[in-house]
Amino acid sequence: MLTCEICGEEMLPEADMRTHLLLGHLEGELSCPMCPLAGVTYDDLQFHIDTAHSENEPSRPGKRCVEEESETQARASGGRSSAGASRSAGRRCPGGDAGEPTVKRGPLQSPFHTPENAHLQPLQEAEAGKLTLTSHKAMKGNLMPRKSDSTDETLVASPRKGRFRCNLCEIFALYTVEDMDFADVPGECRGWTSEMFLHVAEFSCPMCALVCSDCFVLQEHVELHLDATQSDLQLARQLQEEEDLRSRRQEAKREAEDFKKLQGQYGLDGRGGYRRQLETCMERAVSRGHMAPLEFHRKKAEVMECLASGVDDGKSRTSGLMAALYEYYLKNGQDIANVWLSAETDHYSSSEGDRGWGCGYRNFQMLLSSLQKMELYRDYGTVPSIPRVQALIEEAWREGADPQGASHFKHRLQGTRAWIGATEIYSLLTSLRVRARIVDFDQPTGPGSTHPKLFEWVKTYFSASSSRGARLPPRVAKSSQPPIYLQHQGHSRTIVGMEQKKNGTLCLLVFDPGCPLEDMRRLLTPGLGASSVRLFRKFPSQLKHKQYQVVSAEGVLSPEEKQLQIETSKTLRAERIP
Structure with missing residues (x-):
């Protein structure tokens, strides 16, 4: 007996069951x-x-x-x-x-x-x-x-x-x-x-735990999420833009302050130049009771007269130091093998009118004081005052020398406290028809950030002229070479000689415009001692700046050579060692 699993009808033949399934359930309506x-x-x-x-x-x-x-x-x-x-x-x-519980x-x-x-x-x-x-x-x-x-x-x-x-x-x-x-x-x-x-449909929000019963309700709910997200994104962007703007303003303000400090450091802040600083110092001395009003007016008149003439008044000059050094080395220095001194050079100290920024001008005055004592450069006249040196540099720029440097100073030095460096000295010497050479020691060449090649170059410069025509050079030699202008970051000096110890150690002899006038004139007293000479000595361990530049005078230029040098200085390139 076969039984239909769908409707429960019983029948014997298998063929009848298949017909029943086909007609009653497959082709017919199933229930x-x-x-x-x-x-x-x-x-x-x-x-x-x-x-x-x-x-x-x-x-x-x-x-x-x-x-x-x-x-x-x-x-x-x-x-x-x-x-x-x-x-x-x-x-x-x-x-x-029937007993189903309520949910x-x-x-x-x-x-x-x-x-x-x-x-x-x-x-x-x-x-x-x-x-x-x-x-x-x-x-x-x-x-x-x-x-x-x-x-x-x-x-x-x-x-x-x-x-x-x-x-x-x-x-x-x-x-x-x-x-x-x-x-x-x-x-x-x-x-x-x-x-x-x-x-009734249960639609879960993909962005929160809310369950909605309608797809349209869910859509509106999700759109609220998206609108809020868009608003949050716009707010975040707005806040970021405001923060960036505030940061840019603060950065611009900080840069302006730093630039102003830098201008003040290099004398380009418009506070006045040599004359204004000197008058301010004298006025301060009067207010403190260190100077009488009558003396103030007298000194002010002298300053005006000196500035009008363009010649340095010589009040910060010390002459005779090279002779004093020569006498000292002849009598002392048993541990010294050789000494080479430059030609006669006067020392110029910084004064109240240029203290803090006038070292470059004072070193140029030292170099020019040596050139004037040589027969080859005797036509260059007297040593100019600092305002006059500024005017001479501006004239060199107008002739076409060093246009990049002129652009840096906006073609103006007079009435400012601007620092000058090796390139300005080079342009000024070229304008005065002095053949100048600028050498750049752009990186240390010895242990401990020292510059032994700089010392070797200076030794060669001074010893080459003093040993000419002599079979055995003297221990203390006076060279016919003018001093060397030495520049490094923040300061400049004048090299007036070289000292070599018996153990081979080299030592520069320099004039520093930062040395007070009283200390320099005290060295002129008889019996110069070793403690006094220590002011001039600079060993390799004392010169550890990253970069040094030197400017040397090596002859006179013809008018044609001068013009060629000016053209060359339009793309000024120093000789680099190493």
């Missing part, structure tokens, strides 16, 4: 033998039976649901009183549960939603017990419910609790009610018709 579900495919019906009726599967399900089917037909024909009586008797399809729902859940039920739940129907269920694939494209048509799959409602949950899709559920007079219709749903149904 659930345990509940009014109909109009579904074989696979969907099998899935429905396995899930909705698995716990109470009968051996003859068709017979067990006779009363429920008649009850459903009575409801479809409008038999309200009999339906109510049947329900009061408690007859249910095995898939239902507490959240604020966003439908009043019909029971999340613990994973199987397909029954619905109440007002018309023929049928409800449209949008297919799972269609709901993926459109989450809104639609009315029944001929192509939709239909689901027959069972009387279980009056609600369904889709077994194919965990995202949504469909709800409807039969008539407002049925006993199991919730109070809030009384009066609904079969055309009134609710699609």
Whole structure:
């Protein structure tokens, strides 16, 4: 005996069973033998039976649901009183549960939603017990419910609790009610018709923990997130722009302050030049009681007269130091092998009018004082004052010398406290028709950031002229070479000689304009001692700046050579060692 698993009908021949399955279930309309579900495919019906009726599967399900089917037909024909009586008797399809507990729902859940039920739940129907269920694939494209048509799959409602949950899709559920007079219709749903149904969907926000029951509500909610994010992004950009603007302003202010300090350091801050600084110092001396008003006016008149003549007044000059050094080395220095001294040179100390910035001008005065004592350079006249030296450099710029340096100073030195360096001395000597040579020792060449090549170069410069024509050069030699202008960062000096110890150590002899006038003139007293000579000595360990430049005078230029040198200085390049 063969039994149909779908409807429970029994028959003997296997061929009859196949015909029954084909006509009754495959080609015909399939229906659930345990509940009014109909109009579904074989696979969907099998899935429905396995899930909705698995716990109470009968051996003859068709017979067990006779009363429920008649009850459903009575409801479809409008038999309200009999339906109510049947329900009061408690007859249910095995898939239902009359004692199902009430589930507490959240604020966003439908009043019909029971999340613990994973199987397909029954619905109440007002018309023929049928409800449209949008297919799972269609709901993926459109989450809104639609009315029944001929192509939709239909689901027959069972009387279980009056609600369904889709077994194919965990995202949504469909709800409807039969008539407002049925006993199991919730109070809030009384009066609904079969055309009134609710699609309750749980849509979780991807940006927060909120769960929405409608896709459009979720869309509006997410758009609020995006609008807030966009606003936050705009606010962040605005704050960043304000911070960048504030940083740029602070940086510009700091750069302006640093530039102003740098201008003040190099005398380009517009506070006046030599004359103004000298007058300020004298006024300060009067206010402190160190100078009488009468003396102030007398000195001021002398300054004005000196500036008008363009000749240095000589009040900061010390002459005779080279002779004093020569006498000292003849009588002393038993540990010294050789000494080479430059030609006679006067020392010029900084005065109140140029203290702090006039070292370059004072070293040029020292160099020029030596040139004037030589027959070759005797036509160069007297030593000019500092304002006159500034005017001479400006004239050299106007002739075309060193245009880059002129641009740095904006073609103006007079009336300023601007520092000058090796390139300005080179341009000035070229303008005065003195053949100048500028050599750059741009990096240390010895241990401990020392410059032994600089010392060797100076030794060669002085010893070459003193040893000419002599088989055995003297221990102390007076050279016919003028002194050397020595420049490094922040200061400049004048090299007037070279000392070599018996152990081979070299030592420069320099005139420093920073040495006070009183100390220099004290060296002229008889009996110059070793402690006094220490002021002039500079050993390699004392010259550790990164870069040094020297300018030497090596003859006179013809007018044609002068013009060529000026043209060459337009792209001024120093000789580099090493």
